[in-house]
Amino acid sequence: MVAAALVAMALLPLAEIVARGLFGRGIPGAGPFTQHLTLWVAFLGAALAARDGKLLALATGEFVPAGRWRDATRLFSSAVAAAVTGLLLWACLELVVSEREAGTVVAAGLPIWVAQLALPIGFALIAWRLVDRASDRRWGKAVAALGLAAGLAAGWHVFRLSRDFALEPEPFGPALPWLLLVGAATLLGAPIFAALGGAAVLLLLAEGVPAAAVPAETYRLVASQMLPAIPLFTLAGFLLAEGKASERLVRVFRGLFGSVPGGTAVVCALVCAFFTAFTGGSGVTILALGALLLQALRQERYSERFSLGLLTASGSLGLLFAPALPLILYGIVAQVPIEELFLGGIGPGLLLVVLVAAWGVREGLRGKVERQPFAWREALAALWLGKWELLLPAVILFVILTGIATPVEASAVAVVYALAVQAFIHRDLSLTRDLPRVLRECGVLIGGVLLILGVAMGLTNYLVDAQIPSRLVEWAQDSIGSRILFLLGLNLLLLAVGCLMDVFSAIVVVVPLIVPLGVAFGVDPVHLGIIFVANLELGYLTPPVGLNLFLASYRFDKPLLEIWRAALPWLAILGFGVLLITYWPGLTLGVLELLGRR
Amino acid sequence: AGAQMTVKLASLAPDGSIWDLATEEMGADWATATDGRVRLRIYPGGVAGDEPDVVRKMRIGQLQAASLTVGGLTEIDDAFRIFGVPLFFASYDELFHVLDALSPELERRLEAKGYVLLNWAHAGWVHLFSSRPVKTIDELKRSKLFVAAGDDSTVQWWKQNGYRPVALATTDILTGLQTGMVESLPSPPLAALLLQWYRQAPYMLDIGIAPLVGATLVQSRVWDRISAEDRAALLASAGRLGEKLEREVPEQDGEAVREMQARGLEVVAVPASEEARFRAAAEEFAERVRGERLPPEILNQALAARGAYRARQGAAAGGAEP
């Protein structure tokens, strides 16, 4: 079902481009239908992720010793997560009922409330899986089911009060103890969506705002106009990762750069940047390419520590290149044109790649690693073989910048392009054998991420409701004297945020706080976006929630501490790059000025 | 009654714009007039979301009031689509007369949906901006016309009438103009100035397309909890605010046009014969969308009120002639 919805999502925008081109009028409701399909992809995907036990969680739960203690914490965190899910389920029903009363339509007579059913159905399936996976024993599952029942009862209580317009602030007493409970469960391994969603509902209820305010924002984000670009570009990345594209790319970059000192290290930085641009910090780069690249590095006698550090750090290179998901999400949340972020990211993205590559060259010179001589024939042959993959980013920017397609439509083009290249030109991917599996895997990943983003929007809603952004602007204007000081404070704040939050929820929750400040201090919105994403790139390498650290530890089978030590010098290099990006606006805005957009 | 309450009001009006300042003034008025019993908390600049999101938040009870334009009002009731029919109104005077006639019915419809109308807060008059000069109705039909994505029925209206609507997000307008994906867009002059659209679409058609009608609404269930005495004071304050905007907004639009002209905007004059063709096409347009989510009785009532106004004006003009 997720697979079918994803396919429909890719085909609708394409049909729209063709119809618009041929008949000049497009397809009725193509846009709204695609947006609401995203809602279904997200929540069915999230339900699949819950079924596979792949809902993103903090890894702190892994520090609990295995055995009885681990079982107990798993049960506790699952029961609390199930309770939060029960509460959210009623919140979604409240939204659906109110939407049904209003009689709103998506297009062509399809009521919005029917499309919104994805939310309660998704949460119901997730709740069921949380209970089922809470324990291996029957009594354990029963305890988790009690947690769910408590959440459902609480949800029903506030649902009835809200429907009667009788909801008062703090319906369950002060929010703090409940927040602490959710926080504890999160540290012990409850899924992140439960932490964000639980905090959002509890804080809003404490203000007397109905719980439906959380799913209302989830719906607003996940069914928004630009959002379909995120699952579609991810799917394109998955399709590329599935075929032998990575081997072809390694060969291309090796043919071109293998002869310089530290050539293989440079190749790693380039290949990782290329892949991450498509898979967008989801860690697919490390998982898909890590083993291949580590082998290449070790063969050429780069030290283990150097190789691990390079690959862990390179996993987040490329987040500033089109069509990286953080850029798209930033554009949606901050209302900045997405292609301007794409163009603005080129300079800073190249800077980071060059810095990492330069460090690799230095290692190559120092370690006297053997080099291969440059061969024109091999370089050209490799380029020719890899031409289709290499052209994809250019194709995307071309269709957007010539007005053939919107960014969402361009993402659909990317999917079909990647599929055609992998399935028909290189024949690396079978439509019947591989495609359904790839679609499902992609749905699981997208569902997990969009679920978190959706509930994080609920938390943002609380911040806006409490007028925190405007108070922050007042405070900052009174107490921060200059733009330089503001930017310095921003660097520090985002570094801290990156330590605690993943890049996507950070964008959803923190961007609405930062954007008005950026305007107040005269920072160009595109530059602010690039600073934001570049800063959070560092967060992939900072404990305790550094996603790349965990993925590298998992993929290379090394202790977390060792990976972290190996990544430390790279963190310093990237940190230097981020400072350059922050205080040199021309690096970001130069391309836009060249194209007459500034 | 008697207890304190906070009314949360959202609007798309930018922080610090004349609409926002007027709303803040109203909030201060309300607090004084009710001795702090009714306080207004304002969420300007779209921080609470786009208009459909704001309406949704009012329905679920997070917000209690909003200043909405046609986009949000049609989310509540289809009757407000009358203000989206292109070239239906020829002037502010005509609009005010028709609005007077329609108000009781519109207020009744709002009440049925659980809202009380506080005032009409006008947001300006929409003009057509284009990247190449558009002088004739045929040129307009050939031009790729921006239509705000989200409300599919408006898109269908334009298609049925032989135009080439391109549904895009408002944030994509500038890029759309740069890349040629859209060639013309309806916008109030102030928005075209503030959002820099006129730089890519430097031709403005001299005929106003439609008024951007705005209204401030509050939910009945909140309103009913306020004492009758306080309600009268609040309404009076809201009315003053509406009148103030009625005066200031057209002036502001005029200033915006002059400002853009100084920076290269060309106002495209339309010959009288072609203007008649524009008006005729508009009449056809209105007839064709009758019943297409535009309630026929509203269209009839509006046509009757407009006809009466035009007849009076014609008679007055005729009488003035020798």
Ligand code: NA
């Ligand atoms: Na981190």
Ligand code: NA
């Ligand atoms: Na203000």
